[in-house]
Amino acid sequence: MLKTSILAALLAAAPLAVLAQDKGADTVVATVNGTPITLGEMIVMKEAASQDPQMAAMGDAALYEMMLDQLIQQTAVAGAGKESAGVRAQLEIQRRNTLAAAAIAEVTKAQPTDQEIQAAYDGLFASAEPTTEYSAAHILVDTEEKAKGIKAQLDGGADFGTLAEQNSTGPSGPNKGDLGWFSADQMVKPFADAVAGMEKGQISDPVQTEFGWHVIKLNDTRMREAPKLEDVRDQISQMVLRDKVQAEIQRLTGEATVEKTEGIDPAWLGKTDLLEAE
Numbered sequence: 001m002l003k004t005s006i007l008a009a010l011l012a013a014a015p016l017a018v019l020a021q022d023k024g025a026d027t028v029v030a031t032v033n034g035t036p037i038t039l040g041e042m043i044v045m046k047e048a049a050s051q052d053p054q055m056a057a058m059g060d061a062a063l064y065e066m067m068l069d070q071l072i073q074q075t076a077v078a079g080a081g082k083e084s085a086g087v088r089a090q091l092e093i094q095r096r097n098t099l100a101a102a103a104i105a106e107v108t109k110a111q112p113t114d115q116e117i118q119a120a121y122d123g124l125f126a127s128a129e130p131t132t133e134y135s136a137a138h139i140l141v142d143t144e145e146k147a148k149g150i151k152a153q154l155d156g157g158a159d160f161g162t163l164a165e166q167n168s169t170g171p172s173g174p175n176k177g178d179l180g181w182f183s184a185d186q187m188v189k190p191f192a193d194a195v196a197g198m199e200k201g202q203i204s205d206p207v208q209t210e211f212g213w214h215v216i217k218l219n220d221t222r223m224r225e226a227p228k229l230e231d232v233r234d235q236i237s238q239m240v241l242r243d244k245v246q247a248e249i250q251r252l253t254g255e256a257t258v259e260k261t262e263g264i265d266p267a268w269l270g271k272t273d274l275l276e277a278e
């Protein structure tokens with residue numbers, strides 16, 4: 001008798017287990033005015049909000065009910081929406097964006113190999129020569145007369161940082177004019193040329209650039225070597241992935257049959273009333 005009861009219980013439970021295993025993304029979890037809400041939509045919604053700490057802290061049951069309620073409300077409100085030409089255009093753009101993102105995701109699934117990273121690193125740095133970097137400060141003013149007056153004060157023993165705070169119109173003024181470390185190619189040419197010709201501790205005569213007149217103090221110089229591979233591996237890996245994505249975009253676009261319609265007036269982009277058509 002006991003064995004029969006156990007067998008009956010197992011048989012009764014079996015269909016439930018099969019049903020649980022048969023659930024798929026298209027499984028309908030609710031309908032709103034006949035419109036289905038699927039398990040796949042719930043999963044996508046959860047993935048989209050996975051970075052929300054409040055949602056991450058919720059239990060599965062509470063999260064399920066909250067997301068289902070939101071989708072029910074969204075579906076109910078969407079049912080009252082008017083499907084105009086503008087709405088159809090937005091839906092089509094979103095559809096293509098989603099499909100394009102899925103295609104790109106396939107490209108980025110495989111992480112770059114060590115060989116690819118090494119090759120990219122070598123391409124960037126194998127022949128790179130050490131670069132001179134400069135540490136300098138400047139005082140930027142709008143006229144040569146002001147710059148000459150500041151230079152005269154500095155020659156008389158005035159403090160460079162104090163004069164920079166009081167007079168410089170550049171964003172570095174509040175920081176005593178300090179520009180930090182930079183290479184020559186990061187500065188406009190007249191400024192870079194002036195710094196390159198200075199000695200440590202020297203203060204320049206006024207230098208004119210497109211930004212105004214500068215009085216420059218060279219604090220120090222150093223040689224910057226190429227970075228070690230282990231220090232830039234993550235950045236190189238991302239660069240390789242970007243190159244793969246761009247290559248795939250160019251390949252697919254190049255293989256596509258593209259036919260552009262002639263005679264479309266670019267001014268029609270302003271005809272937003274066209275989006276109201278049903």
